[in-house]
Amino acid sequence: MILGLTGGIATGKSTVTAMLRERGIPVIDADQIAREVVEKGKPAYEAIVRHFGRDILLADGQINRKKLGEIVFSDEAERQKLNAIVHPEVRRVMREEAEAAERNGADIVFMDIPLLFESKLQHLVDKIVVVYAPASVQLARMLERDELDEEQAHKRLRAQWPIEQKKQLADFLIDNTGTREETERQVERLLAELKTELSG
Ligand SMILES: CC(C)(COP(=O)(O)OP(=O)(O)OC[C@H]1O[C@@H](n2cnc3c(N)ncnc32)[C@H](O)[C@@H]1O)[C@@H](O)C(=O)NCCC(=O)NCCS
């Protein structure tokens, strides 16, 4: 069974991913793959440099993510352009990794895909788990974690579907508004339910 793990920016997908991995469940991470496919020399890297120019590079030639983020989260057309370069590569690698995990005998595989709904990737997964925290909490956790000011954080929020809309579309909801322990208990409940479903 392939489960899509999604949510909004800073709602806690990585936190839940860590809890799943601690329990031996494989999680394929779209953000991580999106970083790998734009490493210097990869086809997506070349396409990004062709479109955005060498100004978005660091001295060592790697992509300056902060600078590219500034551009794409301030300009919807540029964000779409970046998505069109990066997303097909991400989808290809995710499918390969899911097949490999299943070949290795995993009966449950999670795919952590922040933009699952926005990119219409529902067909890649059997069920959807939404990690939820209200927008006010998203904003607070973003400000605390990232070097962003309030305006930049709002821009990132606006580049995604509202979390309340994603919440409505979940097969399973993990509410990460409370403590990590409360979230952990929900993760355990979810895994127990999935195992019952698989054995039934
Ligand atoms: C714009 C970039 C360079 C900013 O890099 P940065 O290191 O600051 O952020 P990071 O990659 O860790 O992403 C953090 C979060 O931002 C959100 N986000 C990232 N890209 C996008 C996007 N294109 N549209 C909307 N939200 C996005 C996601 O919630 C993601 O979890 C980078 O996010 C990127 O290359 N994005 C395009 C690929 C993409 O869509 N990735 C997300 C899902 S595959």
Ligand SMILES: Nc1ncnc2c1ncn2[C@@H]1O[C@H](COP(=O)(O)OP(=O)(O)OP(=O)(O)O)[C@@H](O)[C@H]1O
């Ligand atoms: N239950 C919680 N209580 C307090 N802080 C939390 C909780 N869950 C996560 N955090 C913190 O909030 C921030 C966002 O969490 P996390 O990185 O897991 O979110 P994410 O959805 O993976 O984010 P992104 O979409 O940006 O990758 C992190 O700094 C994390 O340590």
